[in-house]
Amino acid sequence: MIKVEVCSNCKTRVCDLNRGIDIYEEFRQYEELFWEQEIEFNLSECECLGVCNGPVVKINGKIYTEVDADKVEFILNELMK
Amino acid sequence: MGRLVETTTVGDRLLILFIIISSIISIFYIIQSSTDSIERYALVHVNGIEIAEIPVNIKNQSKTYKFEYGENVGVLETSNGRIRMLPMDVDSCPEGICSDIGWIEHSYQSIVCLPNKIVVTIENKEKNGDLDMITRNQEVIPYDQS
Numbered sequence: 001m002i003k004v005e006v007c008s009n010c011k012t013r014v015c016d017l018n019r020g021i022d023i024y025e026e027f028r029q030y031e032e033l034f035w036e037q038e039i040e041f042n043l044s045e046c047e048c049l050g051v052c053n054g055p056v057v058k059i060n061g062k063i064y065t066e067v068d069a070d071k072v073e074f075i076l077n078e079l080m081k
Numbered sequence: 082m083g084r085l086v087e088t089t090t091v092g093d094r095l096l097i098l099f100i101i102i103s104s105i106i107s108i109f110y111i112i113q114s115s116t117d118s119i120e121r122y123a124l125v126h127v128n129g130i131e132i133a134e135i136p137v138n139i140k141n142q143s144k145t146y147k148f149e150y151g152e153n154v155g156v157l158e159t160s161n162g163r164i165r166m167l168p169m170d171v172d173s174c175p176e177g178i179c180s181d182i183g184w185i186e187h188s189y190q191s192i193v194c195l196p197n198k199i200v201v202t203i204e205n206k207e208k209n210g211d212l213d214m215i216t217r218n219q220e221v222i223p224y225d226q227s
Contacts, residue, residue, distance in 0.1 A: 008195040009178045017193040017200065020168050024195040045195040 002039060002079055007056040010037045015054025022067035023055045035072075085190050119205050121156065121188075123164045126200040137186075137203060150197045157201065160184075164201065167193050173197055 002049060006024045010017055027043050034041035048055050053065040067075075089097075095227055125133040127150045135146050135157060143160040145167070156167040163184040179194035185203060192201040 006195055008176075008193050009182055011193070013188055013191055013202075017191060017195075021195055021198050021200070025198075045178050047178060047181075068159070074129065 001042065002062075002076075003042045003060055004036060004050075005058040007042055007047075007049050007051075007054060007058075008045035008054070009047040010054065010068050013057060014052050017054065020055040023057065026069050027057075030072075030076055040071065057062070117185060121162065122204050124161070124202050124204055125157065126202075128198045135159060135164065137162055150199055153197075155194075155197075156200065162186055164192075164203065166194070166199075166201065169194070171199075 002025050006020055006021060006027065007015060008017060008024075010020075024043070031041050036053065046058060047058055049058055049063055051063055051065050055067045055070075056066075057064045057067045057075075059079070064071065064075060084222055119138045123133075123135040123137050124131055125135065125148055127148070129145075133146065133148050136147065137159045142225070143158065146157045146159070148155050148157065153170050153173045155169050158165055158167055165184045166179045168180040171177070174180075174194055174196055179192050179199065185192055185201070188203045189207055190203060193199070219224040
């Protein structure tokens with residue numbers, strides 16, 4: 001199971017949540033792909049993770065900062081190995 | 082303090098008092114003028130497109146504004162220079178973080194709903210365009226070329 005949580009609770013603009021929206025959409029594109037391969041994929045938004053170097057994503061308990069589209073692909077590939 | 086009293090006359094002390102009082106009054110006047118010249122708006126973006134500009138001035142009474150996102154309707158509430166998102170439909174926003182975040186009132190704050198791509202930010206706008214306060218208060222004298 002892959003559990004992805006994207007931080008969306010930032011009262012400041014430090015985390016650049018506009019990019020967070022793009023990252024959320026990026027993960028959403030993979031959602032169907034994982035379900036096709038019968039891998040449970042759970043995507044949600046979450047409260048502030050206290051890292052504030054965004055976009056911040058928590059995947060299976062591990063926190064990733066400054067996530068971009070390339071990093072999303074890299075992380076998911078690592079998890080698939 | 083005793084030395085100051087010995088070395089100054091009544092006139093000197095009155096002058097110092099006058100300067101201090103006029104300085105304090107000036108500071109209050111400047112702060113008041115700069116506050117009055119700024120209008121604050123909440124900009125609502127859905128899917129990267131600005132769909133609404135909501136005034137959030139301090140003197141405003143509590144008011145609600147509806148906006149559409151996808152096939153749903155969201156509601157924003159403004160009160161005393163603040164704005165917040167009211168709880169949305171659970172199907173479209175299951176976590177409800179955008180409403181849990183509560184009121185925002187500063188231009189560096191934002192409300193974001195990731196699943197619905199909604200961003201609410203507060204922006205300050207000068208009432209008189211690009212002119213600063215000193216220039217605005219100047220009397221405009223037309224330029225005569227002759």
